[in-house]
Amino acid sequence: MQLIDIINRDPNPAPWAEGDNIPWHEPEFSRRMLTEHLTQAHNAASRRFEIIDAHVLWMHTELLHETASSVLDLGCGPGLYSHRLARLGHGCVGIDFSPASIAYARQTAQQEGLDCTFVLADLRQAEFGTNFDLVTLIYGELNIFRPAHARQLLRKMQHALRPGGLLLLEPHTYTAVRNFGRAPAHWSTSASGLFGEEPHLVLTESVWQPDTQTTTRRHYVVEAESGRVTRYAQTFQAYTVADYRALLTDCGLRVVDILPALGGMPSGLQPDLFAIVATVDKS
Numbered sequence: 001m002q003l004i005d006i007i008n009r010d011p012n013p014a015p016w017a018e019g020d021n022i023p024w025h026e027p028e029f030s031r032r033m034l035t036e037h038l039t040q041a042h043n044a045a046s047r048r049f050e051i052i053d054a055h056v057l058w059m060h061t062e063l064l065h066e067t068a069s070s071v072l073d074l075g076c077g078p079g080l081y082s083h084r085l086a087r088l089g090h091g092c093v094g095i096d097f098s099p100a101s102i103a104y105a106r107q108t109a110q111q112e113g114l115d116c117t118f119v120l121a122d123l124r125q126a127e128f129g130t131n132f133d134l135v136t137l138i139y140g141e142l143n144i145f146r147p148a149h150a151r152q153l154l155r156k157m158q159h160a161l162r163p164g165g166l167l168l169l170e171p172h173t174y175t176a177v178r179n180f181g182r183a184p185a186h187w188s189t190s191a192s193g194l195f196g197e198e199p200h201l202v203l204t205e206s207v208w209q210p211d212t213q214t215t216t217r218r219h220y221v222v223e224a225e226s227g228r229v230t231r232y233a234q235t236f237q238a239y240t241v242a243d244y245r246a247l248l249t250d251c252g253l254r255v256v257d258i259l260p261a262l263g264g265m266p267s268g269l270q271p272d273l274f275a276i277v278a279t280v281d282k283s
């Protein structure tokens with residue numbers, strides 16, 4: 001792209017028309033993203049370790065009842081949750097399509113002798129397996145999928161659970177997704193970062209489309225030396241609590257509990273997210 005393409009952009013892009021997501025699967029992008037996952041400077045990619053520790057302890061005690069269990073960690077990133085669950089005696093399978101994150105997760109598990117298997121795959125194409133005590137999809141990941149793909153994933157999760165097993169979702173609130181799209185455009189500069197290793201400018205804008213209840217967020221990355229422009233786009237689907245309930249029911253799942261945050265009690269750090277615990281509907 002060139003700068004003129006930004007000026008001539010469509011002000012109301014169709015949801016997912018400019019890409020399904022930021023390309024976490026590209027090797028160099030994945031490597032830079034791993035750095036963001038592991039930093040303790042922010043919670044933007046993965047949460048700080050102290051927060052993950054608290055979440056894992058809650059899963060271990062409240063969801064798994066301190067009993068050795070099998071866990072499927074979808075969108076596992078570098079395995080930060082799976083590793084901790086395995087240290088508490090659980091067997092974990094993690095799936096993610098970021099090669100650098102999966103390589104890190106595998107290396108850590110091998111070094112520590114943890115009962116973890118990590119699979120490099122797109123969740124939409126991956127085989128999930130069966131007979132898991134707990135399946136997790138956290139940090140708002142469900143909202144980035146088209147509704148048809150979200151249903152496909154939830155049906156696969158339902159099939160992956162043993163009778164009585166639990167699904168743990170951490171989606172975005174409807175208000176959060178709407179507010180993403182209503183946020184003003186902004187720009188930032190970086191000598192090196194997630195979007196490139198050379199100095200660059202990032203122009204970010206978001207569009208809320210009430211007819212589809214989606215927000216499309218665009219990042220235009222302008223390389224300082226060459227002026228080359230690259231566009232990254234991702235779309236978020238908004239759901240009300242009633243929508244989430246209906247979606248889960250449609251996929252053979254029954255809501256057990258709705259919590260204000262992962263871990264049960266809101267911390268105030270990430271109010272855009274909440275937690276849903278569900279199980280296989282036997283009716």
